[in-house]
Amino acid sequence: MQVKRFFAADMRQAMKLVRDELGADASIIGTRRVAGGVELTAALDYEMPASPARQPNPELELELRKTQARIAAAHAEVASPTLAQSLREREPQRPAQPAQAVQASVAGESSTDQRALAAMRSELHGLRELIEVQLGSMAWGQMQDRQPQQANLWKRLQRMGFSAEISQALLARVSGVAEPRQTWRMLLAHLAHALKTPEQDPLEEGGLIALVGPAGMGKTTTLAKMAARYVLQYGAQNVALVSLDSFRIGAQEQLKTLGRILNVSVTQVDPGQSLTQALAPLARKRVVLIDTAGLPTSDPALRLQLESLRGVKARNYLVLAATSQAQVLKAAYHGYKRCGLVGCIVTKVDEAVNLGEVLGLAISQQLPVAYLADGPRIPEDLHRPRSHQLVSRAVSLQAEEDPSEETMADMFAGLYQGSTRRVG
Structure with a gap:
């Protein structure tokens, strides 16, 4: 062995x-x-050992009988104090001990019980994970054997980067279609329907537009593209730039340089300064683009920044880099949703290996995709996408090779984990 x-x-x-x-x-x-x-x-080559014969333990059995008697007495206390007294008299007796010794004994037993309980919870958690992994592997094997067409679709969606939950929802929509090509076309149609885009260009809609999100997502570059695009179409007199990012000197200088090139005003709002007062001189501008600081979600300054955006009723767009992992994207959404998001902007598409993760977040959180940025050029590399264009782009970026068997088994195991969390 x-x-x-x-x-x-x-x-x-x-x-x-x-x-x-x-x-x-x-x-x-x-x-x-x-x-x-x-x-x-x-x-x-492991053989299960035969269970050893159970040896009686008089001390353990005595303690069990005592515990049973205490439980019965506790129940009887509610119904009848007389009956409870009778049960206490029948409880097995042991020699009296000093109060301090009893307290020390109880404390020791409690500490031991807590350690045993923690060890048991850890073991049960590991056992549950083990079962989920095995169930996922079995479910994926059965899918390949019994529904090879569905298994192939699972693989294609995984190559595009979509999560197990999004894939499961899409595949449920086409489960009754038999012809493979038609199934794939219908699945992509459902995917396009699930993706939302604004009916009107945010710049044409005007007003206060703020770009929010963690550092490194491309907020300042995207704002530069939006500003240049507006100036080229409508002129510089009706647009202004505002920066809430007092933490990065580079971002401030980049925005000031952009303002000089485009001949538009740039307002720097310092920490503690009222955003409402800073925006007052810009009231006649048709569009005001606000750049924000990418702060950690634990930073108190982030909460103040997001509250100030809500206070001026800005339309806030979450900027998401397509190169970010799914967990990073989810954390960004949950960290910034408190300001009231009206949509998202997907950046760094030209550097991404897939679009499934970022589009999956947009679908699950019902965030319309306002713009797509796919390069460094200003403003040429900023586009207003349509749903079918997003799907086509996601298909074109799918991985060339099918995911491994372990990857697919892990995906199905993740579905089991999600279902147990929802039930629990």
């Missing part, structure tokens, strides 16, 4: 290590939480 321990950050990675090294016939004989992840013990 071959036995080996595997260490990984989570149960999925540990299971992959087991499959890669010992194969699919390996048996999991132990799991536990360790610093930095999980420890998983696996074996080949």
Whole structure:
């Protein structure tokens, strides 16, 4: 019998290590939480040991009887104090102990119980992860065997970068279509329908337009493209730039340089200064573009910045880089949604390996995609997309190779994890 321990950050990675090294016939004989992840013990040619004969433990049985008596007395206390007294008299007695000794004993038992409970929770959590991974692998195998067309669609959506939840919802819409090409066309049509774009160009709509989002998403560059686009179409007299980013000197200088080139005013709002007062001299401008600081969600200054935008009733667009991972995009949305988002702007499309992750967030959070930025040129590389164009772009950026079996099994395991969280 071959036995080996595997260490990984989570149960999925540990299971992959087991499959890669010992194969699919390996048996999991132990799991536990360790610093930095999980420890998983696996074996080949493992035979379940016979259960040892249960040896009686008089002390344990006595304690169990005492516990049962206390529970019965507690229930009886509510119904009848006399009955409760009778039950307490029947409770097994033990020699009296000093009060301090009793308190120390209780404290020791409580500490031991807490450690045992924590260990049990850790083991149960690891066991649940293990079951979810195995269920995901089984579900994906059954999908390939019984519904090969559906399995192929799952792979294509994964190549485009869409999450398991988005893929599942789309595939449910075409489950009754038999012909593969028609199924794919209908699936893309449903995808285009789920993606929203504004009916009117935000610049033509006018008013206060603020670009928000974490640092590095491309807010200042996008604002420059929007400003140049407006000046080329309508002139410089009706547009103004405002910067709330007093944290990055480079961003301030970039905006001032842009203002000189376009011949438009640039207003710098310092921390503590009223945004309402700063905007008052710009009331006659048809469009005011506001650049904001990309602050961490834990920074108190971010809350003040977002509240000031709500106070002036700006139309706030979340700027999202297509190069960002799904978790980063989700964190950006949840960190900035408090200011009231009317849509999003997708940047760095020319550097992205897929569009599924950013478009998936736009779909799940119902954020219309106002602009698409796909290069450094100002303003040529800023486009107003249509839903079908976004889908076509996502298809063109899909990965060339199918995802691995482990990736697909992990995706299905993620569906199980999501369902257990919703139920729990």
